Amino acid sequence: MPQCPPGSFSYTVRPGDNFWTLAWRFGTTPQAIARANPGVNSWSLRIGQTLCIPGWSPWVTPPQGRCPQGWEPYRIQPGDTLGSIAWERQTTVANLLRVNPVNPNNLRIGQIICVPAR
Incomplete structure (x- = not known):
């Protein structure tokens, strides 16, 4: 599991996820997700893979x-x-x-x- 930088939270990939759908879901941009996950290809995510999502965690705090x-x-x-x-x-x-x-x-x-x- 990656150590996510401050200002981001960890997320486990589910079926159908890519950087575009995640950006829409979490109110960020695909580019910001790519920067938080260097070397990860948006179109070849694996179910169960852990990513860092920039922004606030919708499960923890506003x-x-x-x-x-x-x-x-x-x-x-x-x-x-x-x-x-x-x-x-x-x-x-x-x-x-x-x-x-x-x-x-x-x-x-x-x-x-x-x-x-x-």
Whole structure:
């Protein structure tokens, strides 16, 4: 497993991953992922391979370790969707995605996102 540089987190490759899909999922660029993983070819990733992804870890902390003013951390619970969270917090999915660079179809139980404060 590679030692990831500060400001990045380790990620285990899943089927269908490449630098473009990972960049979209984690709110970064394919070029930034390539720089964090010298010598790795985006189009020949192996399932189970570990990569370093620049940016914040969506499973550990909100972006830059804190939420914007007026927002607070929220831990994803079983059954949560961005739609249900948006409804609960009286906001929109688009507003949640503006603050949280996450794949709305791939939320994980325990993942922390930022939501409007109550």
